[in-house]
Amino acid sequence: MRFLILKAYWKLILFDLYLARGNFAALYNKVRNYPISDKAPSRDAVERICAAVDMACIWYWKEALCLQRSAATACLLKNYGVPAQMVIGAQQMPFKAHAWVEVDGRVVNDKPYMPEIYGVLDRC
Numbered sequence: 001m002r003f004l005i006l007k008a009y010w011k012l013i014l015f016d017l018y019l020a021r022g023n024f025a026a027l028y029n030k031v032r033n034y035p036i037s038d039k040a041p042s043r044d045a046v047e048r049i050c051a052a053v054d055m056a057c058i059w060y061w062k063e064a065l066c067l068q069r070s071a072a073t074a075c076l077l078k079n080y081g082v083p084a085q086m087v088i089g090a091q092q093m094p095f096k097a098h099a100w101v102e103v104d105g106r107v108v109n110d111k112p113y114m115p116e117i118y119g120v121l122d123r124c
Contacts, residue, residue: 008056011072032124041081089118
């Protein structure tokens with residue numbers, strides 16, 4: 001589990017660098033084009049990876065944004081053979097945007113009702 005937390009921490013740093021440079025397009029393309037591993041995921045892969053990202057966020061030196069956290073989660077899941085999608089949504093009034101990760105149409109790293117609150121803009 002420690003190794004998985006370190007990998008999650010590294011992904012948070014990587015995606016934080018994209019955001020620090022204001023390069024949303026690079027972050028988006030990295031997640032969209034991240035290959036899904038051919039290896040079969042373990043039964044508890046989704047839970048373990050989401051827990052590792054949560055733990056990495058606790059130890060991260062600053063608050064991890066939902067976009068950064070979801071990008072890291074989606075890429076790690078794909079790396080372990082899970083066909084995950086990062087979902088970007090927004091609501092109109094008051095305007096808010098949010099990102100989360102879904103596997104087989106189920107929210108895995110946030111509250112399950114996120115798609116009801118935010119209109120889905122894109123999935124990658």
